[in-house]
Amino acid sequence: MTSLSGKTDIDWDAFTAALAPVETITEPVLIKKRSRDFFWYSPILNDALKRCFGDLVVRPKTTEELARTLAVAYAHDAPITIRGGGTGNYGQAVPMDGGLIVETTALNQVIEIGEGYVTAQAGALLADINAALAPHGAELAMFPSTQDIATIGGFVAGGSAGIGSVANGALRDPGNILSLTAMTVTDTPELRRFDGADALHIHHAWGLNGVIAEVTLRTVKRYDWVGGMATFDSYEDGYAAGYAIAQAETIHAKLLTTVDARICAYFPKLEGHIRAGKHLLVTMIRPHDVDPLRTLITQMGGHVDLMLTDEERAALKLPHVFDFSYNHTTLQVLKADRKATYQQVGCPIPPDAKAIADVRPHLGDDVWMHHEFARVGGEIVTFDLPIIWFQSPERLAEINITYEAHGFTVYDAHTWNVEGGGLKPDYTHLAWKKRMDPKGLLNAAKSRFWDDVKHLDPDEIEAKGHSNAG
Ligand SMILES: Cc1cc2nc3c(=O)[nH]c(=O)nc-3n(C[C@H](O)[C@H](O)[C@H](O)COP(=O)(O)OP(=O)(O)OC[C@H]3O[C@@H](n4cnc5c(N)ncnc54)[C@H](O)[C@@H]3O)c2cc1C
Structure with missing residues (x-):
């Protein structure tokens, strides 16, 4: 299989074989569809991104399959784009460097519902989570208007607020994202847990700083609105x-x-x-x-x-x-x-x-x-x-x-880099990219600053912080 993106020289047939039995999608028309999100809202982004395609789609069904996928990608130096429902507006889920698109929608279990919280796998749809919460008299503290097709992982990695935010704040406000686990893109991918404010290193990082596997969000009492x-x-x-x-x-x-x-x-x-x-x-x-x-x-x-x-x-x-x-x-x-x-x-x-x-x-x-x-x-x-x-x-x-x-x-909606939108304005978040994704395989082209700091170790990047960015 030749490179659909024209940007990689990976043998995608060998890559697909190495992934087996993880589900892959190889039809070019379907790969092209999954290379898009709602960037077409912006004519500027539409011009810049409409010809960016991935080379292969993978749909892991278990955390183990996700780990295997990332390990194979790491071994092949394959660029990786994580995709939930593909409803982001800034080309967040567009594979800038081609490569692998990891679609999370088969990782969709609601794992636990407790007093004031729900834990779900990253690919669970927000509407399904709200439906699971309803018999418990609860609902998500906020959800985007795309809840029928958007995933919890995509919302935390790409979203910011939604219906409920006038009462309960933005996603980044304390207590809304209670914790998450994210997988490293390394030789042997590992799950790391981020609690409370630490989860903000991964929140709204557009899938550049690790692959979210599970999220625990705040829930509130449900009303017949x-x-x-x-x-x-x-x-x-x-x-x-x-x-x-x-x-x-x-x-x-x-x-x-x-x-x-x-x-x-x-x-x-x-x-x-x-x-x-x-x-x-x-x-x-x-x-x-x-x-x-x-x-x-x-x-x-x-x-x-x-x-x-x-x-x-x-x-x-x-x-x-x-x-x-x-x-x-x-x-x-x-x-x-x-x-x-x-x-x-x-x-x-x-x-x-x-x-x-x-x-x-x-x-x-x-x-x-x-x-x-x-x-x-x-x-x-x-x-x-x-x-x-x-x-x-x-x-x-x-x-x-x-x-x-x-x-x-x-907060410019016509920029395709993560630092352009206002929530990740400087180098700090890239220290977490370096820790979670040392080779910079997770769609690094979406960061305006990654090339400036990728040779540094995470602490050096952190020390650089706000200094020269901009
Ligand atoms: C009509 C419309 C209405 C919208 N309303 C809102 C709104 O009310 N509030 C709001 O905040 N946004 C809104 N959005 C933007 C978008 O719908 C939300 O951010 C949504 O939650 C994204 O979820 P998704 O599953 O579609 O993510 P995707 O578009 O698939 O991904 C979004 C980003 O997250 C990354 N990502 C996805 N899954 C993971 C993962 N498991 N690990 C790491 N990174 C991951 C992707 O790489 C990408 O960068 C809207 C968009 C549209 C088109």
């Missing part, structure tokens, strides 16, 4: 209402999202259910909080369009409210028009409707706001994930500058 949609004449009023709800002691929200009216025009499934031409506030709240929520929305100048239990929603054949939140909002628009893209923007803290109103006129008609409310480090924060009608990289840069000039922080 009520999904709401309220509409407002002005975007700022909807945003101010979102902030008021996030602060209200009588309302316990799991999701708070505001969406510009122009984006709502791309939600055909909500047609006739929400007022046309109005700005939207999406909510998920506990059942007992419906009355205070209705009162607050009315006081803040809004109109309650929908307030549904899950049974009522299903009877109306409406999607979950979270299908209009996080990057699903972007997806609704992209379904209709691939010229749309988005950005990730941190807003001034504490949330300030006036700051939102001030920047809006400067952004131009090609930027349509969409905010998520979350708690990070205990503080209520908001992120703008605006729809941007893409014109050129230059115009995108101009939009970023406009946001920054008004006190907002851009």
Whole structure:
């Protein structure tokens, strides 16, 4: 078998034979499919990554098979990309140097459910974990809107927050990732356990710093959440209402999202259910909080369009409210028009409707706001994930500058390297890459700094820390 990626000179037939009996996928069309994630949200990433393919897909079913796979890869110096559901947005699961794609979805057992925690294998789907938790009266503290196809390992390695974060914080907040075990890429792969804050060395490292085998996440009490949609004449009023709800002691929200009216025009499934031409506030709240929520929305100048239990929603054949939140909002628009893209923007803290109103006129008609409310480090924060009608990289840069000039922080969604997004800005995390993956086989090309430090030992990399990065 020749190299599909054109980037390796490994004998892939011999490699496949050495892996047996571990399941492999060799059909080029399937390998190409598994070489992609949702990077196409960004025209910039689409241009950069659409021709990057792996050479072979492996689907280990046990931890032993995973260890065998990594040992064979180590022996052949094969580049390795770990893949869960492939729903990441920045080409996180794209094999930059070709090589092996290790798909984790057959490692999918829920191992243990206890008071306040669940332990699952890395390839378990988040929706399956939530289903397993439900009879225990529990649910994950947060999950991404992609829970039906995203894995727990992919969420911890690539995600940051989700539905539930307005109550329970970001993944990186203390107590949310309780522990994980990750496998080394060495001659004899070993499992290493990372507890508490140590798990952050592997969290959001995009699969570069070890292969997550198991994760223990925090769980919380499960409620029969009520999904709401309220509409407002002005975007700022909807945003101010979102902030008021996030602060209200009588309302316990799991999701708070505001969406510009122009984006709502791309939600055909909500047609006739929400007022046309109005700005939207999406909510998920506990059942007992419906009355205070209705009162607050009315006081803040809004109109309650929908307030549904899950049974009522299903009877109306409406999607979950979270299908209009996080990057699903972007997806609704992209379904209709691939010229749309988005950005990730941190807003001034504490949330300030006036700051939102001030920047809006400067952004131009090609930027349509969409905010998520979350708690990070205990503080209520908001992120703008605006729809941007893409014109050129230059115009995108101009939009970023406009946001920054008004006190907002851009976490660039159009970068394919792990240091570009903001959570791993310097060399420090690469000390863990060196410890877990001394040959740098785990998709090293996704690190902007790996080549600078790969010759150093882990402690030297750690000492370098923040120093020369940037
Ligand atoms: C419509 C849409 C909505 C989204 N909403 C959210 C959201 O609400 N919150 C959020 O945080 N993200 C969100 N995302 C991004 C993404 O869905 C999540 O991060 C998701 O949890 C990724 O899981 P996955 O199994 O698809 O991971 P993949 O895309 O397969 O992988 C993600 C990264 O993790 C690495 N990885 C995967 N498994 C392992 C492992 N076992 N060990 C080491 N590394 C591994 C991969 O190499 C890759 O770098 C969204 C994306 C889309 C397209």
